Amino acid sequence: MGEFELIRQIFMPLAGQSGSAALLLGPGDDCAIQRVPPGQDLVFSIDTLVEGIHFPHHYDAEKLGWRALAVAVSDLAAMGADPRCFTLALTLPEARREWLEAFARGLGSAAGVFGIVLAGGDTTRGPLTLSLQVHGTVPAGTALLRSGAQAGDLVCVSGTVGDAGLALTYLDDPDPSADAAAVLKRYHFPMPRLELGRRLRGFASAAIDVSDGLLADLGHILQASGVGARIDGALVPLSEALCRLSDHGRLRAAVTAGDDYELAVTIPEHRWRALADDVREQLTVVGSVTTEQGLVIINGDDVQGATGFDHFGDV
Amino acid sequence: MGEFELIRQIFMPLAGQSGSAALLLGPGDDCAIQRVPPGQDLVFSIDTLVEGIHFPHHYDAEKLGWRALAVAVSDLAAMGADPRCFTLALTLPEARREWLEAFARGLGSAAGVFGIVLAGGDTTRGPLTLSLQVHGTVPAGTALLRSGAQAGDLVCVSGTVGDAGLALTYLDDPDPSADAAAVLKRYHFPMPRLELGRRLRGFASAAIDVSDGLLADLGHILQASGVGARIDGALVPLSEALCRLSDHGRLRAAVTAGDDYELAVTIPEHRWRALADDVREQLTVVGSVTTEQGLVIINGDDVQGATGFDHFGDV
Secondary structure, rough: OOHHHHHHHHHHHHHHOOOOOOEEOOOOOEEEEEEOOOOOEEEEEEEEEEEOOOOOOOOOOOHHHHHHHHHHHHHHHHHEEEEEEEEEEEEOOOOHHHHHHHHHHHHHHHHHHHHOOEEEEEEEEEOOOEEEEEEEEEEEEOOOOOOOOOOOOOEEEEOOOHHHHHHHHHHHOOOOOHHHHHHHHHHHHOOOOOHHHHHOOOOEEEEEEEEOOOOOOOHHHHHHHHOOEEEEEHHHOHHHHHHHOOOOOHHHHHOOOOOOOOOEEOOHHHHHHHHOOOHHOEEEEEEEOOOOOEEEEOOHHOOOOOOOOOOOEEE | OOOOHHHHHHHHHOOOOOOOOOEEOOOOOEEEEEOOOOOEEEEEEEEEEEEEEEOOOOHHHHHHHHHHHHHHHHHHHOOEEEEEEEEEEEEEEOOOOOHHHHHHHHHHHHHHHHEEEEEEEEEEEEOOEEEHHHHHEEEEOOOOOOOOOOOOOEEEEEOOOOOHHHHHHHOOOOOOHHHHHHHHHHHHHOOOOOHHHHHOOOOOEEEEOOOOHHHHHHHHHHHHHEEEEEEEHHHHHOHHHHHOOOOOOOHHHHHHHOOOOOOOEOOOOOHHHHHHHHHHHHHEEEEEEEEEEEEEEEOOOOOOOOOOOOOOEEE
């Protein structure tokens, strides 16, 4: 069997069934075809992961499959979108069956959990690099943008931040403690906040996913919205595992670490009160939006001047 | 200025204006938003180009910009789609202003000619690799597929094939002849057959763009359609420049060379006669579709057994 045929066989089970409502035509032609339902907008984003930059050399293929899709789908969560389909541009040095099967297993698990199907792709020989483009839909005009934050809005963050960043310390630990295992899980198997994003449509005034660090990503909202914010460092949600594992400088580390894939959102106060309890429970209010530009952090002196992860970025 | 800001400034002029009919939201948020008009299908494809595989090391950045978009847009031509917008995942070793500006110039020229705007992207540090995803639209249900060829249909190819493949011989020629310059232009600045593709909607029974070589790509149509074809090698259209530059084995080279980005299509005879003259003039009938599977080439003994370019491929 040729390498191309091997790749085709391994990825075909992930393909969306052609003729389904979401995907008129899946992999195998020059293009895929999607019919976006009337009254819906198409929401899409492309993300690249490079070996040695976004994941370690010789990273486990199954984890890579999950992570690559999770990272991409997280952008749909940040828009409040429902996942539909994705394309995969996979560049790899050689087509080894074992690696490909493990990668497809991780990718397929994630696709099943996130409710998204493979629409098409391109595989090429070269240094290990993945670009995934994800497609989602939202009722027309309801996508959550970065640009809608207004002075007085509450600044909220979902879950806890910093775990995935702390996990980098334990990547080579042959026998991690339970706490280390907990933060490692956040790194290897991020869970994009899809359901939360959807539930925030019509409530959040701005949203972003925390991929480059809470400070950096919150900064993107503030810049896009032309506002500032005042954050209370003591309110930033940290996991119990992180608190046990780290001490000095842990707040700074937590708000500048990437890869958490939580949501940072701004919500007008009256809409916050109108949110369902189970949605509010997923969020922590950490501050509020201000007219004065810039991000001020109280109760977190060691954080001032810190920025997030940046080796180029989204265009 | 940071590298990220440099990249943003250089690519922003290519961005689609947010709020336009095609693109509700362009670069700068977690996702872009496209509103597909009612009664239209979204047609999309992702393509990767790797340095040293799909283009030479130290390839001119401006030519790379053009080529990368042309190669991707050619898949839209093969579907008969109208180009709308594209995303760019650009991985590059360093953010040099001069290189980026030249690349964006080539990309921007191509985008202007093809009528497509930048919707978003991701730039990362790593070995030079580009993935572009292009979005087009077609009136619902009219996209040209690979799978519709039927016995008796005419097999046609647009323009001439083989020039881009032959050009590889002259890439390092410091002073190419006029003929060499002509084939080099085909390699550096491919022109996807967008207008022809659109005009073939409702006429062609199957279509593909010639990226891997006429034989290989025609083979994809035959396989997808469950048919065979009989091709007359003497009818395969070759440019005058190619005929002057090469002699022995030129047909074999021409039908197995990639990168021409012509269209190979099948058309029922009665629809061929119904085509407008100016469309027919862009096509050459080279054979017909047969019930017997397989591709038979007469008047081209040296071609039997030849296949096209393949280092992995589309999923």
